[in-house]
Amino acid sequence: MNKFWNVALLLCAVLVTACTTPESWELKSKDNNVRFVLENKITDGVTDLTYSVYYKDTIAIERSLLGLIMDSLEYGKNAKFVSAAPVKDIVEAYQLKSGKQIKTIDDCREQVFTFSSSEGNNFDLIVRVYNNGIAFRYGLSGLDKELHTIQAEHTEFAVPVNGKAWIHPYDWNERKKPSYEQYCSNAIEIRSECEHGRGWAFPMLFQTNGLWMMITEAHLDGTYPATHIDNSGINGAYKIRFPELDEPIVPDAVEPVSKLSWYTPWRAVIVGNDLNTIFQNQMVSHLNPPSVIEDESWIKAGRSCWSWWYKGATVLDYKEQLKYVDLSVEMGWEYILIDAGWQRMANGGTMEDVVKYAQPKGVGVWLWYHSGAGRENDTVAARRIMSDPELRRAEMKRISEIGVKGIKVDFFDSDKQRIIQLYPAILKDAADNHLLVDLHGATLPRGFERTYPNMMTTEAIRGAETLGRQQRCDKAAEHNATVPFTRNVVGSMDYTPVTFSNKIRQGVEAIRQTTVAHQLALAVVFESGFQCFADRAEAYLSLPEQPKQFLKEVSAAWDESCLLAGYPSDYAVIARRSGDVWFIGGISGKAEKREIEFTLPAACKGKSFTMITDGKDKDCFDYMPIKDTDGKIKIKLLPNGGFAGIIR
Known part of the structure; x- marks a missing residue:
């Protein structure tokens, strides 16, 4: 008799567990290096939809709030899980007409998570995970033909604070006409607030926890304004901010308005061990729809x-x-x-x-x-x-x-x-x-x-x-x-x-x-x-x-681009390839003499060429013949100097 009750109790426990709504989900990149962790858990009596991002088990984005307010209703807080679609592998090769690498591949995994608001309205979180980052956006569905308004977007980016940030302030000038022309605030403390009180512009670059990371926005189809960032998130986390109301060009409200179905712009996070991962990344292009132009033969960079x-x-x-x-x-x-x-x-x-x-x-x-x-x-x-x-x-x-x-x-x-x-x-x-x-x-x-x-x-x-x-x-x-x-x-x-x-x-x-x-x-x-x-x-x-x-x-227009050496605001050495020919460009950001060392792309090893360098003063060139190079180069620069070369 005791055995019967033990088996019955065990069976009940299994059934209860099977029927329990999951509270967390994980989507991994194809190489397993990047993990997007989604949670829907109760904290202080409120169920919050949150995410975090890991790169090789190192935290890149700490637990950060998700969600939005549409038509004065919450989509995210106290939401209930409905379903998780099967993971879909995306591999799309396409060709641009200009850019850092004209032949490219959108290669990622996508999963759609559906939740229900407190009022019973379903909404989606569409997540993509790449080998070098993640992206997500919200999907709002419905059959009515009415205009809907998003009053706020809760999306936060809780970047770990043990590092540095390079961010351009949102361009709030005396004309109140932002055109993204502010100098970058270099190597500042992460989660620092912008002095003018209008927030920060995308993209945001970080060095944190031994990682390099960039956060930006992708795909504007006209159903949403372009957004920027402030520090109004929890513990000063970066949070999505709509345009400024007093941008004077049009007297419109700043909140997005659209009919359903409605997809917000993508929130994109690029992450890796080195700066070249950031430099070469084309996620912003990947997250946009394919070309609508059938005959592109007339398009010439x-x-x-x-x-x-x-x-x-x-x-x-x-x-x-x-x-x-x-x-x-x-x-x-x-x-x-x-x-x-x-x-x-x-x-x-x-x-x-x-x-x-x-x-x-x-x-x-x-x-x-x-x-x-x-x-x-x-x-x-x-x-x-x-x-x-x-x-x-x-x-x-x-x-x-x-x-x-x-x-x-x-x-x-x-x-x-x-x-x-x-x-x-x-x-x-x-x-x-x-x-x-x-x-x-x-x-x-x-x-x-x-x-x-x-x-x-x-x-x-x-x-x-x-x-x-x-x-x-x-x-x-x-x-x-x-x-x-x-x-x-x-x-x-x-x-x-x-x-x-x-x-x-x-x-x-x-x-x-x-x-x-x-x-x-x-x-x-x-x-x-x-x-x-x-x-x-x-x-x-x-x-x-x-x-x-x-x-x-x-x-x-380039077949390949790579960062050979550099550090933000200090110096940059860049190689770009067109066909079989490599072009090298290097610049110093410092008003002091210096020597820069770097390694050429592997295809350039063993070749001879001439590097155009600084001359005796800032208004003169000099020339540095390089014979049968092993790929390692050292060049002396004047203050604010540079160099350039062609390798065939």
């Missing part, structure tokens, strides 16, 4: 000249623009950019005449436009041309038919949802008219280049156009040695580099503090599918033969 940087009035001068067309012909560059004011061009011809002159020479013309953001009701049609769908399509059709190849669209100036909706609208209409696009004065890249490969680059950087002020020149070297590890990781960067001249602003000359070799190296260190070289024509034409040849040959 390339290099361009640009007269505006040295003297803005040149865009009004037809004969000056012909000079820059001839510069592109001489240098073998594919394009010329004519900036704001081209509609008033005089002195013998118009923009259309420049296009006619450039076409038979194989040079494509790009034109500048204002985005029209906030100007939708402007009585002057030219001011709203890019924000008015009818006017935009008509103008794109007109310029495409005369042979214009691309457009630079400027001054978006807000991360609110209505402005975010303008990006895919412009990119789609441009694609329909075979126009390439440079998004300037814009939000941070979040992966548009996969869905719309005609998007060649985005500014979202304090670039060379600000070097008309001496304090900007003084900070340039450190800034240049920082952004390859932060801003440029997440997408092409329209810095407009390689400026040897001193820029003159309002009659005052700002003196360049970087060496000419440092400037030359930026053609490799900075990646951009539309690489716009900003200096005056005479500066390039008067270069010594080897630096000039380097700029003639350097590519704007």
Whole structure:
């Protein structure tokens, strides 16, 4: 009899255990190095949905809150587990038209977890785990046709505090028009608060627990604003923050609004043992939908000249623009950019005449436009041309038919949802008219280049156009040695580099503090599918033969990129491959003489080449022949120096 009751009790215990709702789940990467741990446990009487991230059993993200508030209802707190879909392996090979590695593979595992809110509304957490990171987003389903509002997103990132952070403050300037042009706050304490009180911008770079990690956002489809970060999470954890209400371009509320079904942007965490893992990562592209352009044969990355940087009035001068067309012909560059004011061009011809002159020479013309953001009701049609769908399509059709190849669209100036909706609208209409696009004065890249490969680059950087002020020149070297590890990781960067001249602003000359070799190296260190070289024509034409040849040959789209050596804000040595040819660029961010040591890619060992280096002063080049190298290189640099080379 006792045996019977023992068996019965054991069976009951098994049944109870089997029926108990699970409280935690784990999704591992294919190589088992990355683990995403999801928990739905009661703490102090409240059930919180949380996650944590591990890399090789080292904690990368501590237990962090998940969830959101939609229509004033909680989706995450006191939620009940419904189901976990089978794990799905994703392997998608695709090809970009520009970027750090044009042939790439989205290779990860995905699992969808469904929960029910206290009111019985189901919602999903979609999780992807890569060998070098994780990503997740929320899915909200429903059959009604009503508009819904997300009042808050609870998502936190509890980064372990024993380390350092490199983060750009959210760009809150005197105009209150964020365009991601703030200097990075370098090597600060993790979970430090931003001084201006408006939070931090993506991407955020960390060195913590012996790991390197980046946190950013991916995939904006117009149903959500671009977000940034503050420290309002538990114990100062980083937390998602919507745009600032007083961004003045449009008077809209900042909360996202959409019909169902609705998917939020991806929250992405890249993690690994070394900086090269961060540098090479393409997760932001992977998390976006495939290309919507069937025939991509017309999309060509390339290099361009640009007269505006040295003297803005040149865009009004037809004969000056012909000079820059001839510069592109001489240098073998594919394009010329004519900036704001081209509609008033005089002195013998118009923009259309420049296009006619450039076409038979194989040079494509790009034109500048204002985005029209906030100007939708402007009585002057030219001011709203890019924000008015009818006017935009008509103008794109007109310029495409005369042979214009691309457009630079400027001054978006807000991360609110209505402005975010303008990006895919412009990119789609441009694609329909075979126009390439440079998004300037814009939000941070979040992966548009996969869905719309005609998007060649985005500014979202304090670039060379600000070097008309001496304090900007003084900070340039450190800034240049920082952004390859932060801003440029997440997408092409329209810095407009390689400026040897001193820029003159309002009659005052700002003196360049970087060496000419440092400037030359930026053609490799900075990646951009539309690489716009900003200096005056005479500066390039008067270069010594080897630096000039380097700029003639350097590519704007890469088969492979890797970080050979470096540390954020200190120095960077980068190698990029186009076909069988490697281009090397190295820069120092320090105003002191130094020697840098690094190892070349394995394919370069045993080869001979010449490295273009610093000369006797910052305005001179020198040359360092390297014979049958074993791959290990040492180079001496001047303060704020650099070097560049081609290895065949």
